[in-house]
Amino acid sequence: MQAARFYGIRDVRVDDIPKPACSPGQVLVKVAYAGICGSDLHIYRKEMFVKYLQETMGHEFSGTIEEVGAGVGGWQPGDQVVGDPRVGCGSCAWCLQGAYNLCPDLGFIGEVSPGCFAEYILADPQRLLRIPPAVDLRRAALVEPLAVALHLLDQGAVTGDTTLGIIGSGPIGLLTIVAAKALGVRQVAVLDISGPRLELARRIGADRTLTAFPEDGTDTVDVAVEAVGVASTLDGAFKWVRPEGRLAMVALYEEPVTIDPNYIVGKELHLVGVNAYTTADLERAVGFLATCPPDIEQVISHVLPLNSVARGFELLTTPGSTCAKILLAPGT
Ligand SMILES: [Zn+2]
Ligand SMILES: [Zn+2]
Known part of the structure; x- marks a missing residue:
């Protein structure tokens, strides 16, 4: 074979x-x-x-x-x-x-x-x-990457009222949009540098797309998802998330990165890792794909x-x- x-x-x-x-x-x-x-x-x-x-x-x-x-x-x-x-x-x-x-x-x-x-x-x-x-x-x-998206929404404690900011519109970012909208999340923003990918993000349900992190410190999200895995996107995520907000880290990093921990202290941020999925997430993903x-x-x-x-x-x-x-x- x-x-x-x-x-x-x-x-x-x-x-x-x-x-x-x-x-x-x-x-x-x-x-x-x-x-x-x-x-x-x-x-x-x-x-x-x-x-x-x-x-x-x-x-x-x-x-x-x-x-x-x-x-x-x-x-x-x-x-x-x-x-x-x-x-x-x-x-x-x-x-x-x-x-x-x-x-x-x-x-x-x-x-x-x-x-x-x-x-x-x-x-x-x-x-x-x-x-x-x-x-x-x-x-x-798509079951396996969709299970990652479902797990990350759980890890991020995302609910319908959450303002969600997804950094990176690769497959995980895109499937997170689909899953979040299906779960009733009203505001999903997506950030990427690729115009065609952002267009796709909009087509599958993103409410807002950005090509750069907002300069205005009041333009924040409740939960940010870091789905890129480089220093600049992690730094941007710290800035984008609101005080007492959550950062769900799903990307893997190919190099160690330097961060400014003062963001975490100053904003009392909640950081959570997302490593793959649970068996229940896989089962939910199968059910979701059967009906979505x-x-x-x-x-x-x-x-x-x-x-x-x-x-x-x-x-x-x-x-x-x-x-x-x-x-x-x-x-x-
Ligand atoms: Zn995979
Ligand atoms: Zn073991």
């Missing part, structure tokens, strides 16, 4: 590797769509997170069960699924409660074990979520065959990129 594997910085190759054999207790999933995530870009640019070279990349996927291993109940070939890609140590206090996102050794498929940028992936049946037959698998490929309006699919800017994976990474890492979510479609 074809698989896109990581050879080193800016070096992703499509190789022919053996199709995995389905052992007892496992299921084999034929991958329909696999999304390139921001964390894949950190691997591509900086070799972050990845444990083995030539690992098959990718952790966001939807697909169909091809084969069910001996002893596995509840699943049939043909069932539509998405995967929970979190890989915890399995033995810490957080893993034992199923809170894998808080495991000190948290990794993801595609980083610490073979990922989904391939025609097939072996999965633990307990880590699959069922997708109703009526839901298109293209849309279902078609607008959400505008977040998918490209669907490329697996052998165009290198082009996908180039598109996403070119300065001034206007891409949103790129899906790979193995087997096409």
